[in-house]
Amino acid sequence: MYGVWTPEQVRAAEEPVLARTPEGALMRRAARGVAQVALAELERRTGGIAGRRVVVLAGAGNNGGDGLWAGYELRRRGVAVTAVLLSPDKAHPAGLAALGRQKGRVVTAVEHGVSAVDRADLVLDAIVGTGARGGLRPGAATLAAAAATARVPVLAVDTPSGVDPLTGVAADEAVRAARTVTFGARKPVHVLAAPRCGPVTLVDIGLGPELPPAPITVLEDADVAARWPVPGPFDDKYTQGVVGIAAGSRTYPGAAVLASGAAALATSGMVRYAGSAADEVRAAWPEIVATDTVGEAGRVQAWVVGPGLGTDDAGAQTLADVLDAGLPVLADADAVTLLGQHAELRERARETPVLVTPHAGEFGRIAELTDDRVDSARRAAADLGLTVLLKGNATIVAAPDGRVLVHPAGSAWLATAGSGDVLSGVAGALLAAGLDPWWAGGCAALVHARAAEIGAGAQEGPGSPVPASHVQRALPAAIRQVREAR
Numbered sequence: 001m002y003g004v005w006t007p008e009q010v011r012a013a014e015e016p017v018l019a020r021t022p023e024g025a026l027m028r029r030a031a032r033g034v035a036q037v038a039l040a041e042l043e044r045r046t047g048g049i050a051g052r053r054v055v056v057l058a059g060a061g062n063n064g065g066d067g068l069w070a071g072y073e074l075r076r077r078g079v080a081v082t083a084v085l086l087s088p089d090k091a092h093p094a095g096l097a098a099l100g101r102q103k104g105r106v107v108t109a110v111e112h113g114v115s116a117v118d119r120a121d122l123v124l125d126a127i128v129g130t131g132a133r134g135g136l137r138p139g140a141a142t143l144a145a146a147a148a149t150a151r152v153p154v155l156a157v158d159t160p161s162g163v164d165p166l167t168g169v170a171a172d173e174a175v176r177a178a179r180t181v182t183f184g185a186r187k188p189v190h191v192l193a194a195p196r197c198g199p200v201t202l203v204d205i206g207l208g209p210e211l212p213p214a215p216i217t218v219l220e221d222a223d224v225a226a227r228w229p230v231p232g233p234f235d236d237k238y239t240q241g242v243v244g245i246a247a248g249s250r251t252y253p254g255a256a257v258l259a260s261g262a263a264a265l266a267t268s269g270m271v272r273y274a275g276s277a278a279d280e281v282r283a284a285w286p287e288i289v290a291t292d293t294v295g296e297a298g299r300v301q302a303w304v305v306g307p308g309l310g311t312d313d314a315g316a317q318t319l320a321d322v323l324d325a326g327l328p329v330l331a332d333a334d335a336v337t338l339l340g341q342h343a344e345l346r347e348r349a350r351e352t353p354v355l356v357t358p359h360a361g362e363f364g365r366i367a368e369l370t371d372d373r374v375d376s377a378r379r380a381a382a383d384l385g386l387t388v389l390l391k392g393n394a395t396i397v398a399a400p401d402g403r404v405l406v407h408p409a410g411s412a413w414l415a416t417a418g419s420g421d422v423l424s425g426v427a428g429a430l431l432a433a434g435l436d437p438w439w440a441g442g443c444a445a446l447v448h449a450r451a452a453e454i455g456a457g458a459q460e461g462p463g464s465p466v467p468a469s470h471v472q473r474a475l476p477a478a479i480r481q482v483r484e485a486r
């Protein structure tokens, strides 16, 4: 696992380090890191370094300073460097002087910048970093657009400009980077807007001892592997945790089949199904014990409730029954809507460990969703007294005690009907196996996204759509792949 820190925390950590290091040393170190990655990119993309063309888009602050110093390093390796100064009066003086000493070219007119970008092998986006306020200004936006139109790869310095470093919200004209080099610590933008950043390289500038505990955690395969339940020699079908699925309806039997099948594939042991799609579930999954109601279902150690359930009185009654069992509960889809509608159900949900898994629309029914998705999820978890998994390209899991994790999906193939039902089955199975809701949500999100990647590559090589039933089918391969990281 690794941590992510807010720009404010990173700035605070920089202060003591700046105070005890010679002036400019931190920036030089950051710039050398940028140059190293830029050189590797040039070599990889063009097969050489000397004479290759790099354009530095340099803004008014220290981010621009990083870019100019990186340009200096690249000039020393024989790269043809052009710096475009977006605020010529405010360009970082030492960085600009250094580039000048190495005979780097400097332009200030946007149109000259655009023609340099058109012919570049690589663009360094040093327009703005953690000091960004609002979207890009017109000159910067024109240059970012020129790089995109000319399909010149962009290496973002610290953060892709035009994307909010804290929330990951991107302005229309924001930079889309092929790679990003960041300094000291990863920031929220790198996981909340991962597709805008590309692969992120972290350059150590000695902030480690100054950073507080990370406010955001990102799980890696080894973390999930260490917690994924596997049967031991003395286990039987009951000892590993039985999960009950209260989902689906006559109108939506598919949700029941997707969720309960996913639960059956996620862990060993047993799955029970309770609801009006019992026939469909039995037909698809003979190993699942299916009954018509929660009352008839027999003992379970956790419940999944909601997918395809309906939001009528019967649905509300099912949710109430499940919450009253006093067991961990995964509440998805219609169960989220019902929680939004009924204050008494929200009160009952405080009394038992609950993981709710809304998409953005459903989230809005239980709490306020702002541009700051992490903050929204954290507040909702604390206010409602339950663990919130907010779906999206970056999945956020926030526990009422303040723990937050983000899982950036490797692709967007999961944006397909029914994939959320699969997630609920996986997370429910993990709850039944004894994981706490935060870990269950985090482990399920990682394996779910991996199953989509595997499913999307299963037909004719990577890159084909993957319907939810194929995501479900890819769960065993995803679990196997993740567990290999032990």
Ligand SMILES: NC(=O)C1=CN([C@@H]2O[C@H](COP(=O)(O)OP(=O)(O)OC[C@H]3O[C@@H](n4cnc5c(N)ncnc54)[C@H](OP(=O)(O)O)[C@@H]3O)[C@@H](O)[C@H]2O)[C@@H](O)CC1
Pocket: 014, 018, 026, 027, 030, 059, 060, 061, 062, 063, 064, 066, 087, 090, 127, 128, 129, 130, 131, 132, 133, 134, 135, 136, 137, 140, 157, 158, 159, 183, 205
């Ligand atoms: N501290 C350190 O030791 C180290 C810091 N490091 C580096 O410093 C970076 C932070 O530097 P920072 O604080 O100077 O802010 P920064 O991101 O350059 O932006 C502020 C400037 O940009 C401008 N601007 C603002 N919004 C804008 C917009 N939307 N569109 C366009 N322009 C905009 C704004 O201009 P103004 O409003 O004044 O005209 C202001 O001058 C950090 O990301 C890292 O790269 C590394 O070297 C490691 C050591």
Ligand SMILES: Nc1ncnc2c1ncn2[C@@H]1O[C@H](COP(=O)(O)OP(=O)(O)O)[C@@H](O)[C@H]1O
Pocket: 333, 359, 390, 391, 392, 393, 394, 395, 409, 411, 412, 413, 414, 415, 416, 417, 418, 419, 420, 421, 422, 423, 448
């Ligand atoms: N653009 C996207 N990129 C990656 N994952 C996505 C994207 N959009 C949705 N997802 C994921 O797909 C799943 C969709 O769940 P949900 O909206 O509940 O769908 P359904 O109700 O059809 O099952 C969630 O796990 C969500 O995180």
Ligand SMILES: [K+]
Pocket: 063, 125, 126, 127, 128, 129, 156, 157, 158, 159, 160, 161
């Ligand atoms: K930048």
